[in-house]
Amino acid sequence: FFFFQAEDGIRDAQESRGLGDVYKRQVFGSQPGSNASSSMTGSLQKNVSDTSIPSTSTGPQSLTIKAFDDGKLEIVFSCSKKGEDTTTIQAQFNNKSPFQITNLSFSAAVLKHLKLTMSTISSTIIPPNTIGQCTQSMKLVNSMQGKKGIVMKLKIAYQANNQQHQQELTINEFPTTY
Numbered sequence: 001f002f003f004f005q006a007e008d009g010i011r012d013a014q015e016s017r018g019l020g021d022v023y024k025r026q027v028f029g030s031q032p033g034s035n036a037s038s039s040m041t042g043s044l045q046k047n048v049s050d051t052s053i054p055s056t057s058t059g060p061q062s063l064t065i066k067a068f069d070d071g072k073l074e075i076v077f078s079c080s081k082k083g084e085d086t087t088t089i090q091a092q093f094n095n096k097s098p099f100q101i102t103n104l105s106f107s108a109a110v111l112k113h114l115k116l117t118m119s120t121i122s123s124t125i126i127p128p129n130t131i132g133q134c135t136q137s138m139k140l141v142n143s144m145q146g147k148k149g150i151v152m153k154l155k156i157a158y159q160a161n162n163q164q165h166q167q168e169l170t171i172n173e174f175p176t177t178y
Contacts, residue, residue: 063178067171072097072160073126075106079178085145087178093134095126099161106136109153113144116152142178150174 061081068075074094082088095101104124110116119137126134140150150171157166 061177063175065171065174067091067154068156068167068169069096070165070167072099072165073101073104073156073158075154075156079174081178082139085142087140087142087150087174089138089140091136091138092132093121093126093136094131095128095133095160097160098128100128101126101158101160103157103159104134105155105157107155108138109155110140111148111151113142113148114150115141115143146176149176150178 063079065077067077076092078090080088117139121136123134152171155168
């Protein structure tokens with residue numbers, strides 16, 4: 001897995017020996033001098049085949065996936081095929097709560113056969129009860145298209161109503177055509 005995070009114009013990449021050490025050096029929601037904890041509250045394996053919705057608005061090679069929803073923050077991936085081995089993903093971050101979301105941090109790791117490029121997240125603050133106020137673009141190139149599929153490990157952290165929220169999950173069932 002390679003770990004990537006694009007936040008406030010900073011891109012970071014670090015090779016990893018496996019899932020266990022992908023996130024060791026990252027502390028979410030922390031600024032210099034903060035006491036934020038780097039421990040995560042358990043992994044969540046997510047089968048997106050149950051939440052995948054084919055999209056007809058952008059053509060036959062488009063797909064919409066609800067990648068994350070904890071009742072406060074919802075992340076929706078709009079995926080499109082660009083050529084045989086390239087998938088573009090537009091992540092939309094929706095605030096379903098009556099509280100402002102702040103300190104939003106979104107990181108992704110992929111297997112070595114995938115090359116991930118992430119743009120800077122559009123904002124780390126999402127107003128209450130809003131859809132589409134925050135977005136991030138990603139591009140995945142699969143060097144083993146047709147042999148190995150897309151697997152993404154996501155790490156999400158944010159603050160809402162003076163509470164820190166952290167979650168990690170694995171999206172391991174993109175359609176084989178992606």
